[in-house]
Amino acid sequence: EKNPFELAKPILKKLVDHGYQAFFVGGCVRDMLLDRPIGDVDIATSAQPHEVQELFEKVIPVGIKHGTVIVRHQHESYEVTTFRLDGEYSDSRHPDDVEFIQTIDQDLKRRDFTINALAMDLHGHVIDRFAGKKDLERRLIRTVGNGNERFSEDPLRIIRALRFASQLGFTIEQETLSNMIRQRPQINGLAVERITTEVTKLFSGAFVNKGLDYLKSTEIYKQLPVMIEYPYMIKNLPNPIKPLQSFGEVIALFHFTEPDVKVDRWAKSWKCSNKIKQEAEQLANALFHYQQFGLDRWLVYRLNTSIFPGFIRLGENLFARFLVTLDDLQQMTEDLAIHSIRELDIDGNDLIQLFPELKKGPWIKNYLSRLEKAVVNGKLKNNKTELKEWIKWNPPETN
Ligand code: ATP
Ligand code: MG
Structure with a gap:
C-alpha cells in the first residue's frame, strides 16, 4: 500500500517539469502532520486550467471558472486548482469572480484556517506562512x-x-x-x-x-434550518452522542427525539436528496418499531441492508443496553422466509382466481400485505398450497 502522496507525486512532478509551481495543499497536508488518515489529496498550481488540461490525458473540467479541474491518475481523482484570490461572495454562495495569481503565498491567504493554509512541495518541504504548524501543535x-x-x-x-x-x-x-x-x-x-x-x-x-x-x-x-423554530430540540438530544455517518441518520436522531417535526420537514428545509430522505424515513420507522416491539423479523425485513450500520449507530445512541450487532442483523436477514413481496408464493392473480365473485380493487394489495407480514413473522409458511388453504378460512374483508 503506497501512501496517497506517493501516488499523487507524478502529477506534481509533471507540472514542475513543465515549469509550473505545484504543491499539495490544505487538508491533506494538515492530516499528514497530524498523523491522521488522509482524505483527498488536493493540488494547487501556478498553471492555468487550460494548461493543466493540455498537460494531462484524463481531465474533467469541473470548475474551470474557479480554476479547478480533476486530473485522473491511476484510477484516482485529484482536484488541481490554479492559485487564486477569491472574489466577493455577493450571494454568499459562490465567489463572483476569481483572479488567478502567481504565488502559493497569496493562495494560502484566501484559505479559512491556519491549519488548512499549509502546502507541501515535491520534496516534502512544508510551506507555512500563517503559523499553522504551531496551531496544529496547540x-x-x-x-x-x-x-x-x-x-x-x-x-x-x-x-x-x-x-x-x-x-x-x-x-x-x-x-x-x-x-x-x-x-x-x-x-x-x-x-x-x-x-x-x-x-x-x-x-x-x-x-x-x-x-x-x-x-x-x-x-x-x-x-440553522428547523432548529431555528425548535430551539429546545438540540438540547433534548442524548448527550453525549456517538458519531453518525450521514445526514439521514442525523434526521432520524432528531425525529426520534422530537416526533412532531416530521422527516419530510427536515428533508425539505435542509434540501436533502430523495435518497437521504428515504434513508431517514426507514431509520426512523425502524427505531420506533424497535422501541415498541424490540428487534423482530419484520423490522429486519423492512430495513435495507445498506443501512444496517446506521440503525446500529442510532440504536446505540438512543437505547440503553442496545446490543444488536451487524452479525445479528445479517443472520436474521438470511433466515427470513422471504426478502421481498415478490418472493411470496402467491400473487394477485391467485387471489382473483380464489375469489372470482370479488371485483378487482385495493383489497388485493391489502390482502397480499397481510400475507407478507404473516409469512415474514413466521406465522405462515411460504408455500402456495398452505397459503391457499389458510386463505380459504380467512377470506378478505370487503365492505
Ligand atoms: P476534509 O478532510 O474533511 O475534506 P479539508 O480541509 O480538505 O477537510 P475541504 O472542504 O475539502 O476541507 O477544503 C479543502 C481546502 O480548501 C481546505 O483545507 C481549505 O484550505 C480550503 N477551503 C475550503 N473551503 C473553504 C472556505 N469556505 N473558505 C476558505 N477556504 C476554504
Ligand atoms: Mg478535502
Whole structure:
C-alpha cells in the first residue's frame, strides 16, 4: 500500500517539469502532520486550467471558472486548482469572480484556517506562512487574518470551524470564536446545501460532542434550518452522542427525539436528496418499531441492508443496553422466509382466481400485505398450497 502522496507525486512532478509551481495543499497536508488518515489529496498550481488540461490525458473540467479541474491518475481523482484570490461572495454562495495569481503565498491567504493554509512541495518541504504548524501543535482553530472579515466574506466558515472542532477535537481560538458569534446572523444567507455538507461532517466527527457543545454555547444552531423554530430540540438530544455517518441518520436522531417535526420537514428545509430522505424515513420507522416491539423479523425485513450500520449507530445512541450487532442483523436477514413481496408464493392473480365473485380493487394489495407480514413473522409458511388453504378460512374483508 503506497501512501496517497506517493501516488499523487507524478502529477506534481509533471507540472514542475513543465515549469509550473505545484504543491499539495490544505487538508491533506494538515492530516499528514497530524498523523491522521488522509482524505483527498488536493493540488494547487501556478498553471492555468487550460494548461493543466493540455498537460494531462484524463481531465474533467469541473470548475474551470474557479480554476479547478480533476486530473485522473491511476484510477484516482485529484482536484488541481490554479492559485487564486477569491472574489466577493455577493450571494454568499459562490465567489463572483476569481483572479488567478502567481504565488502559493497569496493562495494560502484566501484559505479559512491556519491549519488548512499549509502546502507541501515535491520534496516534502512544508510551506507555512500563517503559523499553522504551531496551531496544529496547540490544537487550535484560528482564522487566517481578521476573523470578522473572513467570516463575513464567507459565513460558511463559521460552520466549518465547528466541524473541524468536531473532527479534530481542537479548541477554537478565543478571538476566532468571538468573531463567529458576532457574524453568526450571516449564516442565514448561505445556500442550504453548503450548510448540510458541513453539518453532516460535524455529526460524524470523532469529537462530535465537542462540536455540539460549541454549536450550543455559541447559539449558532439558532441560525440553522428547523432548529431555528425548535430551539429546545438540540438540547433534548442524548448527550453525549456517538458519531453518525450521514445526514439521514442525523434526521432520524432528531425525529426520534422530537416526533412532531416530521422527516419530510427536515428533508425539505435542509434540501436533502430523495435518497437521504428515504434513508431517514426507514431509520426512523425502524427505531420506533424497535422501541415498541424490540428487534423482530419484520423490522429486519423492512430495513435495507445498506443501512444496517446506521440503525446500529442510532440504536446505540438512543437505547440503553442496545446490543444488536451487524452479525445479528445479517443472520436474521438470511433466515427470513422471504426478502421481498415478490418472493411470496402467491400473487394477485391467485387471489382473483380464489375469489372470482370479488371485483378487482385495493383489497388485493391489502390482502397480499397481510400475507407478507404473516409469512415474514413466521406465522405462515411460504408455500402456495398452505397459503391457499389458510386463505380459504380467512377470506378478505370487503365492505
Ligand atoms: P476534509 O478532510 O474533511 O475534506 P479539508 O480541509 O480538505 O477537510 P475541504 O472542504 O475539502 O476541507 O477544503 C479543502 C481546502 O480548501 C481546505 O483545507 C481549505 O484550505 C480550503 N477551503 C475550503 N473551503 C473553504 C472556505 N469556505 N473558505 C476558505 N477556504 C476554504
Ligand atoms: Mg478535502
